[in-house]
Amino acid sequence: MATRILTVEDDERIRTAVKLALEDEGWSVDEAATGEEALGRFAQAPTDVVLIDIMLPGLDGFEVCRSIRRMSDVPIIMVTAREDTHDIVAGLEAGADDYLTKPFAPKELSARIRALLRRVRTTDATHLVFGDLEIVPEENVVRRAGHEVHLTKTEFRLLLELATSPGRVLSREVLLERVWGHGYFADGRLVDVHVRRLRMKVEADPASPRHVMTVRGLGYKLQA
Amino acid sequence: MARRRLRLPSPARLGLRLRITIAFAASTALLAALLAGTTWGLTRENLLNQREAAAIRQANLNSIVMSSLVDADARDEPIREALGNLATPTGARPIVEVRQAGGGWRSIPLLPTVGAAAIPDALRRSVTNGEAARMRVDIDGEPELVVGIPVNDGAAAYYEVVSLTELERTLSSLAVSLVGGSVVTTLVGGTLGYWLSRRTLRPLANVSLAAEAIAGGRLDTRLEGVEDPDLNVLVSSFNHMAQALEDRIDRDGRFASDVSHELRSPLMTLAASVSVLASRRGEMPDDPARAAVDLMEADVNRFQQLVDDLLEISRFDAGVARLSLEEVRLPELVRQAVRQHRGDRPDVPVELDADLAGMVVRADKRRLVRILDNLLGNADAYGGGPARVAIESGGPEVLIAVEDDGPGVPAEERHRIFERFSRGPGAGRLTGGDGVGLGLALVAEHARLHGGRVWVEDRPEGRPGARFVVALPVLPA
Numbered sequence: 001m002a003t004r005i006l007t008v009e010d011d012e013r014i015r016t017a018v019k020l021a022l023e024d025e026g027w028s029v030d031e032a033a034t035g036e037e038a039l040g041r042f043a044q045a046p047t048d049v050v051l052i053d054i055m056l057p058g059l060d061g062f063e064v065c066r067s068i069r070r071m072s073d074v075p076i077i078m079v080t081a082r083e084d085t086h087d088i089v090a091g092l093e094a095g096a097d098d099y100l101t102k103p104f105a106p107k108e109l110s111a112r113i114r115a116l117l118r119r120v121r122t123t124d125a126t127h128l129v130f131g132d133l134e135i136v137p138e139e140n141v142v143r144r145a146g147h148e149v150h151l152t153k154t155e156f157r158l159l160l161e162l163a164t165s166p167g168r169v170l171s172r173e174v175l176l177e178r179v180w181g182h183g184y185f186a187d188g189r190l191v192d193v194h195v196r197r198l199r200m201k202v203e204a205d206p207a208s209p210r211h212v213m214t215v216r217g218l219g220y221k222l223q224a
Numbered sequence: 225m226a227r228r229r230l231r232l233p234s235p236a237r238l239g240l241r242l243r244i245t246i247a248f249a250a251s252t253a254l255l256a257a258l259l260a261g262t263t264w265g266l267t268r269e270n271l272l273n274q275r276e277a278a279a280i281r282q283a284n285l286n287s288i289v290m291s292s293l294v295d296a297d298a299r300d301e302p303i304r305e306a307l308g309n310l311a312t313p314t315g316a317r318p319i320v321e322v323r324q325a326g327g328g329w330r331s332i333p334l335l336p337t338v339g340a341a342a343i344p345d346a347l348r349r350s351v352t353n354g355e356a357a358r359m360r361v362d363i364d365g366e367p368e369l370v371v372g373i374p375v376n377d378g379a380a381a382y383y384e385v386v387s388l389t390e391l392e393r394t395l396s397s398l399a400v401s402l403v404g405g406s407v408v409t410t411l412v413g414g415t416l417g418y419w420l421s422r423r424t425l426r427p428l429a430n431v432s433l434a435a436e437a438i439a440g441g442r443l444d445t446r447l448e449g450v451e452d453p454d455l456n457v458l459v460s461s462f463n464h465m466a467q468a469l470e471d472r473i474d475r476d477g478r479f480a481s482d483v484s485h486e487l488r489s490p491l492m493t494l495a496a497s498v499s500v501l502a503s504r505r506g507e508m509p510d511d512p513a514r515a516a517v518d519l520m521e522a523d524v525n526r527f528q529q530l531v532d533d534l535l536e537i538s539r540f541d542a543g544v545a546r547l548s549l550e551e552v553r554l555p556e557l558v559r560q561a562v563r564q565h566r567g568d569r570p571d572v573p574v575e576l577d578a579d580l581a582g583m584v585v586r587a588d589k590r591r592l593v594r595i596l597d598n599l600l601g602n603a604d605a606y607g608g609g610p611a612r613v614a615i616e617s618g619g620p621e622v623l624i625a626v627e628d629d630g631p632g633v634p635a636e637e638r639h640r641i642f643e644r645f646s647r648g649p650g651a652g653r654l655t656g657g658d659g660v661g662l663g664l665a666l667v668a669e670h671a672r673l674h675g676g677r678v679w680v681e682d683r684p685e686g687r688p689g690a691r692f693v694v695a696l697p698v699l700p701a
Contacts, residue, residue, distance in 0.1 A: 011489050017496035024500050081488050085548055103492035103528060106499045184560040185593050188550055217551040217584050 002028040003117065007051045008038040008064060009079070018051075021106035027113070035059030039067055049113050052096070053079045054087055062094040069095030073152040075116035079104070085189075092193035097154040098180060099190075115181030120157055128163045131224040133202055133211055135163050142202065149201050154179065158194050159202065162212065162222035171219035195220055241421040248417020249410055256406035256413075264402055268395050272388075276358060279316065279371050279386045284356075286310045286318060287373040287382035294322050294380040300332045307334040315387035319343065322380045329381075338363075338385050347372050351381045360388070367392050427455045431462055441543045443470040476542050483538075487531050491524070498524050533662040536594075537644070540669045547588045547673055554583045555615060558624060561596040562613055569609075572600075576615035583615075585622065585698055591670040596624070598663035599692050603628040607690055621676065621695040629689045633680050641680060642668040671696065 005027050009015040012033070019029045030045060032038035035056050042050070050068060054061035065076055078091035078099040088099055098112050120140065128135040134143040140156060142149045151159065157179045162170060170178075172188040180190060195214075199206040213221050238246070293306050307318045319333040321340070331340040342363055350357035351372035358371045367388040375382050430447060437445040446466055447459045501517050508514045539545045559574050566572060596613075603610040607628025616623040633641055645661035664678075671678045676696035683691045 011493075013493045014489055014496070017493040017500075020500045021496040024503050085546070102488045103495045106496050183564070184557075185564065185589070188589065189548075 002026070003048045003113075004028050004030060004046060005049045005051060005113065006030045006032060006038065006041060006047045008032045008035065008056065008061070009051075009053045010034065010056050011053075018106065018109075022109070025106065025110045027110070035061070035064040038064055042068055042071070047074055049116060050074055050076045051079060051109070052076060053102075054091060055081060062090055065091065065094040065096055069152075073150070075113075075153060077109070077112055077116070088187070089189060089193060092190065093197070095152075095197075097152065099187075111181065116154065118181070120153065120160065123160070123164050125164070128166075129224075130163065130166070130211055130222060132204075133224075135159065144202055144204075151198070151201060155194060155198050155201070158191075159198060159212075159222070162220060165221075167221060167223060169215045169218045169221045175219065191220070241418070241425060244421035244424070245414055245417040248420070249414030252413025252416075253406065253410040256409040260402035260406045264395070264399055267398060271391055271395065275386070275388065275391055276369060276371075279369055279384065280356075280358060282312065282316070283371040283373055283382065283384045286312065286384065287375050290320060290380075290382050291375045294320055294375055298322065300330075303332045304334060307332070312384065315390070317385045319383040319385070320375075320380060321383070323378065342368070342385050343370060343372065343383055348381075351383075352378070354378050427452075427458065431458065434462065434466070438466055438469065443473060443543055473542055476538075483535075491528055491531060494524050495528065530662075533666060536666060537662060537669065540673070545669070545673055548590070549586045549588060551584050552587045552589050552592065554585050554587075554622065554624075555581060557589065557592060558596060558613060558615060561593050562600065562610075565597055565600045572610045572613055574613045574615070577617050580615055580617055580622070583622070585696070587674060587696065588670075591673065595667050595670050595694055596626070598667045599626040599694070602626075602663055602692070603630070603690075606630055611689060618695055620697060622698050624694045624696070625691055627683050627689055627691045629687075632682060632688060632690045638680050642678065667692075667694065 005022060007015060007018055007022070007029060009018065009031075010033055015031050015033070019031060022029050030041055030047065032041050036059055038050075038052070039059075041047075052061045052064055056064065059067075061078060065078065068074065068076060075098075076096045078088075078094075078096040079102055080087045080091065080099060081102045091099055097116055100109060100112065120137070123137050126136070126138055128137070132145045134146075135141075136143075137160060142151055142156065142159065158175065161175060161178050172191045173184050173186075175191050176182040176186040176188070177184075179194075180186065182190075195212055196206075199209050199212050202211060203209045211222055211224070213223055215221055289310060290303075290306060293303055303320055307320060310318055312318060317333070317335050317338040319331060319339065319342070321329045321331050324330055329340075333339040342361075344359055344361055347357050347359045347370055351374050354374050354377070356371075356373045358369060361368050361370055363385070369386040369388055370383060371386065372381055372383045374380075427447075427450060434445050434447050443466070446463045450456055450459055498517070498521050502521050505514055505517055508517065536545075555574070555576050562572050562574055600610050600613075603626055607630030609628065610626055611629045612625075612627045614623075614625045614627070616625065642664050644665040668678050671694050674696050676694060678692065678694045680690055680692050683689045
């Protein structure tokens, strides 16, 4: 079955052009003009990736993103008109996996979608343990103190990258490449906000993390 | 638009501070002179009166002593001897005159130097008429007091010449003290005036500091309110002006962001549509159609770049451009930027000083990449492509240099080349996606935002070509 992409965009021309371009790339596309319509469609039909424009009339992009995140861990890409730090960080914190600034090249969007849909890479290890943190790559399961923690696919991939290089520091650039499939010049805030989200879930006290550690000037590492 | 200038009411030949200081000094000088003059006058009068009273008292006593000795027949010697035995205030020289039978007077002075000639005629007339009198005179340039008292009902007269030199000396040293005091007071007054003027004018200094700050881009600068109602008018109108300015610039900034949205939406549609056409390029019936699609695709990209650059520069103009600092391994970033820019073309060597190999700086990665992209693009467009990229240490700065083998930049154009829409030599030709004319202006703005600078110079060692250098301060990582 073709991968279904839900695009949420209020400008009809852009919506139509993006749909044409995405279908040209081989995806099948559902459209929504408003946030409310998007939530309706998402509930009705199975969706593999959601593309949300932040500037929507009524229910805004952030709110749509948060609502979908409550229901599902489907990959979400935010589209912003500005390289505005505030919008981007707010979008990522609302639960988006990646973002694009308008206008973007459809080929770039396709590459991002493919990266988000990649299978989690397989490892030889069947069971990774870091103190009270337990990762089972085969089953996509993470447990903290015996309780299962629910991670999005991107968060899981990030954790797994750190877990398979135990004690080693991974730079933002390396993580951007391995987790998001981005080049060297991608936005490091993507990593920072995802690390923040990850800590909320896997750390007993996210404010003073014991597992996902920041190494100033270098990057991040995972420890027991 | 003609500029309106308000003339400030001021004679303006001397500074306000100097004028306040001078006014203070002059007022204190006047006051001090008045006080000193009065003091000197009163003291002088008082001392003279005391001295005169004492001299008259003494002369009266002495004249009584002498009255038994003087008559028309008395001889000079016993009288002179008696005069020598009289108690006289220091420096008093007595003279006795005795009326002679023919109406003339015989003078018997104690000292031959101070005789009848010392007695002024007017005084002698009073005494001759039977009245005691006194008079101040100058004898040989010395101030003297002469006291005359009739003795034995006008048969004789007793005079004393009292020296006032000592008194005058006292008075003149008092005058010196008073003048000295006045000078000191005047200086103190002037200093006080200077200090006060600084205090008073400090709000004005604050206003000019605040105005400088606003001109320097810190638009949220405001003056603190003050208690003084006169100054508060200035403060509140200044703050009102600053607020109006900030609002206006905010509006301009918002306008840029609105324009951004408005321009980006049709661009988005264009970009997506062109990509659909481009992917069907192979199915196009003929060459003109394919050429048209190629042109469209290239120019949509250029349009996009132009909109991005315009928006970027409008953010600088609106003062809303902010650094997003992170720790960056500079050599790696430069290498990656060069590699990405070159794409399939042969790589360009990046050379760096040995001690910079692991260098980490705090910088805005996106802006650094834009700087390098634009410098490399400029070298492509006007220098026949970059020949060498170098990272060098320059004291507190790190230098990133992009060199090319082109014709170089003539000295007179080196400053202008960083202005907007200025194109290098051979201008007018647009090559590929370059030549929009904002590239180098943006390089300069990005560098400035980092607290750095940019310039162009000749390549070292006499090699032909241009060398563009961006110097960035090394922020502690």
